[in-house]
Amino acid sequence: MSFLRVENLTRRFGGIVALHDVSFSMEKGEILGLMGANGAGKTTLFSLIAGNLPPSSGHILLEDEKIDGRGPHRVNRLGVARTFQIVRPFATMSVLDNVMVGALYGRSRTLSQPKAREKCRAILDEVGLADRADLPAAALTLAGRKRLEVARALATEPRLLLLDEVLAGLNASEANDALDLIRHLRDSRMLSIIVIEHVMKALMRLSHRILVLHDGRKIMEGAPAEVANDPRVIKAYLGETRDA
Amino acid sequence: MDQLASTQLLLSALVLASIYALVALGLNLIYGTMRLLNVAHGELMMLGGYTSFWAFELLGVGTLWSMFGAIALTAALGALCYVTVFRYVVRNRELAARLESNSLLIFFGFSIIIQNGLSIAFSADQRSYTYLNGIFALGDARVELNRLAVLGVGAAATAACVLFFRFSRLGLATRALIQQRDAASLVGINADRIQLLVFCVGFGMAGLAGSLVSMTETVTPFGGFPYTISAFIVIILGGLGNLTGGILGAVLLATIEIYGVALTSSAYRSILVYGVFIAILFLRPQGLLGRKMR
């Protein structure tokens, strides 16, 4: 039994096929890298898994339980949390209150506020935002907001975490810290993580396995070294980014 | 059923549609480019109406001339509003975060100020005057010349605006701004200038509509509100920010209103109009012709 199984997933927007017949599976505690040029369908895939969009056809199973077509808050309660590529903080709420929302409502459903607060402070400490807990979220830097996205997602106590370009826009040392954080999260919680990343080197170092999307189709899946040397990937991915 | 097929009803619907189209156009432009909801639109119409009323009463100037004065006055007011308030609102990060509701509240404040300012200046009396009231016979239908003037000027002004925004360089830039604010500024469109233009045109068209309406209806300080509501219904029917959709919306609302009232009774006019509006939003939350949001 695989932890997550995605079967023949297709999503159309009007006449455009954003995702075409994509299947894959992953195991508990695995870090899966998701690669592809802009418009390859990576974020659409996240939106489908997290329930933000219903699939046009196909299924998504989390430990053999069907999670597609349920709506994002139910999917979250089953243990899937995502971050957004373009961060979406609750701007006027404090950093702590942002994370509290995840703790109070997510899979953990910590109903007692003092307990939730305690838990959220611990998470903020883990992601390195403890000293900014009482600032409004709007006051954070971009790196801070990306950490906040991760912290909020963690507070829901996910089993599967979807990270959408958490490194983009960070400088080298911030990105390194973020990589360490992701590894730490996986090790400390046996989390399964799917990562979308444009920084190739980082993705190669981080992922156990990599899946490559091109124009909405899966063109290959394999160990980082395999993927990096595959002529199809080089042509589809690198060729296209060079054009852009 | 004979009555429904009459030219008279068709003409009434067209006259009403031309006013709605004109009113909705201004609302739509401002919403489309800047996401500002101008609930003071009906009050601007009343300003235009008063301009024409006083021009006629004091100077003996006909509406077909004074309407230019009404346009100038309201357009100038639009420029003033933009320069003093909304340029700041759009640029202020905190205010812009909830632009739609904030703008709605600000314009609502303006509408109260205009309504009561007009009351203080001109009293709450209903004002009307007689101008171009000759009867024109068109087949079996008889229609006052001033209604024909409303239809003619209203349709011409709406068409001119739509053509301007469709074909001119500035119009193209405006539509680019409506489509994609961020991308538009990237390709070197001067958003500030366009926003100023849109305020002038949007306000000016409301002034024109009011000036036209003053020939056939009474003008009062508080008479603008129903027009604001109708204009909102029209642009929601047509899809917010969709200029040609607004014209369709205007024809649709005017048809429903005129024929619905002819079929039932004028007592049901408001129920009918609001009912259609609610039904459409309940069934199609993005508006009749609107695209899905987000």
Place this chain on the structure above:
Amino acid sequence: MKTRIFSLAGIAVLLALCIAAPQMLDAYSLGVALQLLSWIALTQSWVTFSGLTGYVSLGHAVFYGLGAYVMALLWQSAPLWEILLGSGFAGALLALVIGYPALRVSGPYFVILTLGLSEFFKYIVIAVEAGLESSGRLIFGAPDPETLYYIMLLLAVVATLLTWGLARSRWGAGLRAIREDETAAETLGVPVTFLKIAAFVISAFIPGVVGAVWVLRTTYFEPMQLFSPTTSFTIVTMAIIGGSDRAPGPIFGAAFIVLLSELLWARAPHVYLVILGVLLVSFVLFVPKGISGQLAWLMRRRRA
């Protein structure tokens, strides 16, 4: 801790004054106090929904008017308390029925939709009344102003406690998250549809009761007046001026505007309204958190 004791003491004194008021005030002042309490109750109710979720309702007059209508229809056919509760439930029920379809619509669509709904029901009631050949309903034997005052005081206190409790509860966190970013909220497990409808229904109950009490006060039911959009607008203005994110806001807002209206309304109604418009614009532009938010900020700054 010290400020807490102070504010608790302050609230106790204020409440004692409110309870003693009918013994100290003349009939006119009692009327003003009644008005103030009714606006506090209405604005608090609005804040529990619109203030927290950011879905601006311009249609709260419909719940108020409906409550008044229920009272006008049922008066003397059942005990006062039962009709009052019935009026509240009528408002809540209407909110429940229109809530699901209406709350699928957001932003400007929602604002105009609520206004449209409120006007729609106003004209329905007018048509029904015309069909029944009644032009306005007089209410005979209404309770004395003092009784109405205490009922209204109770409503204002309950509405305030509701806002206060909701704002700091788990639901409050969810509702605020919806206000800030609905998509992010539902991705974190917040059941947005349920919460929005629940808050809408809760915020419709008290306005229903307030409307019922108010029609007993005026002893005359006239739909144009009781369903007037001016009621909705005034509520929004009070909430904006007072601050719409916390319980003290509506109290400040209502007190401020009732006071202003007392000073100016009778002498120069249009001047009063122009000033109201200027205030609304200025607060949105320069004091977006309202009087209460500004005070809280000043206090925090003084402490820091």
